[in-house]
Amino acid sequence: MPHTKDQLPDALYGAAQVRELDARLIAAGTPGFELMQRAAHATWRALVRQWPAATELTVLAGHGNNAGDGYLVAAMAQRAGWQVRVLAVGEPQRLQGDAAQAHAEAVAEGVAVQGWQARSELRGVILDALLGTGLNGDVREPYLSAIKTINASGLPVTAVDIPSGLCADTGHVLGVAVQADLTVTFIGLKIGQFTGDAADHVGSLLFNDLQASADIYRDMPVIARRLSPANLPRLAARAPAAHKGHFGHVLLIGGDHGFGGAILLSTETALRSGAGMVSLATRPEHVPAALTRVPEAMALGTSSANQLMGLLEKVSVLVVGPGLGQASWGRALLSAAANAGLPQVWDADALNLLASGFVDLPKDCVITPHPGEAARLLGVGTAEVQADRPAAALALSKKYTAVVVLKGAGSLIAHPDGRLALCHQGHPAMATAGLGDVLAGLTGALLAQGMDGFDAACLAVWLHANAGIQQGKFGRGLAASDLIPAIRQLLEEQAPCLK
Template identity: 45%
Template sequence: MRHAHGVYRAEQSRAIDARAIDDLGIPGIELMRRAGRAAFAVLRERFPEARRLLVVCGGGNNGGDGYVVAWEARAAGLAVELVALSDPDGLSGEAAEACAAWVRSGAAIHDDEGFEARLAEADLVVDAVLGTGLDQDVREDIAQRLDAINAGPAPVLALDVPSGLNADTGQPMGCAVRADATVTFIVMKRGLLTGTAGDWTGPVVLADLDLPDAAFDDVEADAEQLSSDCVSRWLPTRRPSTHKGDLGHLLVVGGDHGMPGAPLLAARAALETGSGLVSVATRREHARSMAVGLPEVMWQDGEDGERLAALEGRADVVALGPGLGRSDWSNAVWDRLIRGERPLVLDADGLNRLADARLERDDWILTPHPGEAARLLGVSPAEIQRDRFAAVRELAGRYRAVVVLKGFGTLVGAPDGRIAVCPFGTPAMATAGMGDALTGIVASLRGQGLAPFDAARAAVVLHARAAEAAAEGRRQVLAGRVIDHLHVVLPQ
């Protein structure tokens, strides 16, 4: 049976499609018609003012979907022009049937002569050029047409994936159509949710084409798309008799000279997420001054080795890294805590130190951004972004850790190969301190008793949803404001 929030590779989507046709007896042309009708419904909902459509079709089934959308639009009384970038006589199978139905309706098929002029006259462009099977850079002649679509004035609805976007990685294959909305068919594809996908897809709508569950037999989803209710499923309701000792004691360690704000943000986030007790071990000068700013936290002299050892002994979980720096003090603190027995959340300079040490331990959560992930794997950030799913799996397996790979479509990977994708968030989050806040949320949930994978998955959802609430109407949102909005998204 299909996963309710499953995310799939392109080849898996094609296998499910083939099973529906070959094993379950659903005619391929029927699935194509369902796809076309679903896409047209999205078109009418998202672009209700569009009256003049330009449908741009390639070869293969993606082009066939475009022919069906064009037929549906024309039957509904819209003005439709169809441009074929592949010879219609070269179509086969269901795509050829869809093309023939378009021609039988008395409609014309245009070549790409005068393409820019047609783009200028359209209210909406339907992109049906390249589908999920693209495995190499877009041909130069097609790339010119995709660039022209992007340069044109009309919004774009992409079918299945924006043409040129890799359906598995979310990276353009040389170039890609910049869609204003995408309707994808059968299952959610990985590449629509992470990488640079958000720059190309617009809002993504899934049309499952009403396939029976039998079509999904033996096809295990490659990843899970997180839902907004997952936190309430994993975080237990508080009993009336709950006291602070039930909610975990978190120790945050960091804040080298000049960086006291990082552990403060992590501690604030942990308190707002529900930690019963939070201690911060930091530089002596910061411990003395920061208590005024956040008196609910126990500020401790992190330069006192005996006191640090005692704090670690009393803590339920340790968050190491926010503002940690690379000083001798930082290295000494890292060396002591990295080999401790407490559950650990590692971030920022804690991760940079790990990249040098290359060690393993149990019960830890790593929260790298692409640059830190690149250092951990000894590759470039571009290689991490080229296939974020492969990167998070490699990190989780190599370090035997739960890994939160931050960025658009944050990924959470487990050592056993499971991956979850966070579909929430906003570009307004691109500001300093966001990672520190996330570290505090992750560590708080771990301290409240959630398993590492659950704590990380719930944390990225809380963080992103709080940011959405905080950023409403704002181009930029500060990390502190996101922390202030955690209560909006936390279950009661």
């Protein structure tokens, strides 16, 4: 059955796993060519729904099963009276098995099949049936030039299964990748369709399981779970006699000279996300602003780590790093936090100091690096992190024995036991300063209310991303503080305070 992007399954697989699922379907009695026909029908129906006024189709075909899907769609369009051309980038004589049968069907229907050339003209809707999920290594000629021509055409583009050139396992562009407006994918969702470069290439995503039964998926381990309202961790409703002591006491530490705003954003978010009590340890110069902005928080002007000691005995969760800096003041406060024996969220300069070897990460920590911070923590380049974000998130989680939120397009939440969750929501208006400070405060508040680190991180990332979508509808100029009331609203919708 078909699914839109908002109705997708939760399970995310790798390319090899989806090929195994395909093989299971065939072994269970569905001929390969029938599966190809189902995929082609799903693609054709989606294409017509997306562009109902279109009457012309140009298919760019390679020489694998992905091309077979394309030849069958071409035959369907021909029968529907469209003007159809197939530009064969992969030589048709190299087609084998089901793909060769699909090519023969297209030719029998009268579809014009021409060899692709750099000067070939593209017209109508473009169907990318070039490379599929089996690509290893960077795209090479003639596919390189064909993909560049598609992207430069300005025409509507549908990708079969995955945009050619996008790695199904990582979401990394292998040199160049088709920028599709619509992708129709089959049998199992690929993790690479949701993270890294995927957002710039997949477009609208439609999933069709090709009538696979539940038995086909049994015992197939998933690489990750896609976060959705149906599977989010939930805060329990509050008892009528509840009081502030039931919902934790968060202490937020940060805000060196020149960085006071970051820790105030985290503090306000923690308060508005349901923490029972909130305290703030920051430079004394920032206390008046804190009392003005968040009078409900207990603000401690902190000049040295010694001033923290009494407070550390009274709180239940720490959020450390927003605006912390890497000078002696921040180092001293981070060292005190690391020895506190409390669940903690580390962000920003706390992570940079961790990467430098200055301090060890305590147990029960959630760390929230962006790709640059993740690279420093792993001792690699940022490009290496972005080339395989799932692997980087899991590596960080194992190295530091912590729950890791690898931020960015298609944020990933990794647990040391190998669990991996993915949040593909968000909005480009969120590309602004302070969003990480909000996420850190939100995560701390959820920990304080009794969630474990993985659940708190999953819920926080989803709330943060969807608040960004809500506020991003107003366009550019989104401020990090705009997310705070939206997060509160979404949290109440997702987990009402009262039964």
